[in-house]
Amino acid sequence: MLDTVADRKTARKSSDERRDDIVRATLGLVARKGFAGVTLREVATEVGVVHGLIRHYFASRDELVAAAFDFAVSSELESDRALLDGLDPLSALAGWLAATPENHYRVWIDAWSEAARTPPLAAALDRHHRDCERILTTVIERVVDAGLGASADPAADSRLLTAVADGVAVQHHAVGVIGVEEANAIVFGAAERQLSLEPGALARVNPVPARGQWAESPSR
């Protein structure tokens, strides 16, 4: 029998592929509806399968959202490591501090509120946050080593700038009182002042390297 287009709908996907689709769809749904708003049936619909199938891959709804968050954490970390290498210190710093995409940050804001009620999520959040601070610390040290700026305590500066970036992201993504240019201006300005860079050093980095984010399921 010919392998017609109509046959594709019965084509079975490999286990890994399907699992990946489900996780990605879940993550996208988390960004739109929040952790508490994710529904097995909605995930299934998005993937194009019956909701019972999800049970075949994940023992429970909690396990599913945990897997989705883990995926977000690791894929982000992966792209972050990639960002670090192969960029001059100032570009790396600017790229790290620049505003991240909408759905990207929504997941984190949701994670902040859900962490209090979901211990495994809290653990993953803690891990991710420390990783972020550590990465920024390294970037700061590179800037200092290159003689482009100064920092008496890179770890402390990293913590402060992380707070600024998060707070600005809230103003930008959640509250919506500032736009992306203004958000970047505030964060860049704070970093320049804190690290004794020449004013405008970060704003001049162009184009600002964009931090990665998970891709929507590519097969749909």
Place this chain on the structure above:
Amino acid sequence: MLDTVADRKTARKSSDERRDDIVRATLGLVARKGFAGVTLREVATEVGVVHGLIRHYFASRDELVAAAFDFAVSSELESDRALLDGLDPLSALAGWLAATPENHYRVWIDAWSEAARTPPLAAALDRHHRDCERILTTVIERVVDAGLGASADPAADSRLLTAVADGVAVQHHAVGVIGVEEANAIVFGAAERQLSLEPGALARVNPVPARGQWAESPSR
């Protein structure tokens, strides 16, 4: 007949009183379970009534949580205004920037994530955020007028310090990577640097005036 203890359970509360109880209980529940996790039945149980009664005061669940959030915003704003008056500039600044209570901030973090899906909540959040920035701007201007510090652009400094405070609050309340002393130290340090205060000026304010928060239903 005597007004015995047993009679109290049949005592009918005034409309305003009951409504207030419901709103307060809802707000407490929002802090613990998040906006999406609030259930009419749970609110009713906490207040000690049947869940159907809530419908008598609020047309829908959405209206209830909106009312609860409005209450949080206004009661906070009220206590904030009170904080402003009758305090010297530095104490006001320190009191404003100091870490706020746990359940207090949980509501805001939840609001950040829910605002994207609940327009009225987004509106209230926007209003509140601007109020907060304006209040801090005023405090900064008082500090400058008193000759205790400097600010080229109080509104911009207010925005930055608000971001720092929010970001630090996330690290403290949601992620839990820092304690309350460390949180205050970071925010105070940032403010001292940004406003050219003498180092330690804010940390020396003692006792730091505590910002108010809504009270749990007092009748229970």
Place this chain on the structure above:
DNA sequence: TCCCTTGTTGTCCAAATGGATAACAAAGCT
């Protein structure tokens, strides 16, 4: 005191959700 307003309860209902299970079908192995 009678009555009307309204705070309050108890109960019912349809919809949605997470989970369980049995039948089925596509792959892969021998």
Place this chain on the structure above:
DNA sequence: AGCTTTGTTATCCATTTGGACAACAAGGGA
């Protein structure tokens, strides 16, 4: 080709939730 594994579907179920409604009872005004 037969058989086992496992991806997949179609249903079923118990539970929870927001909402609707009728009956009741406490207060307050005439």
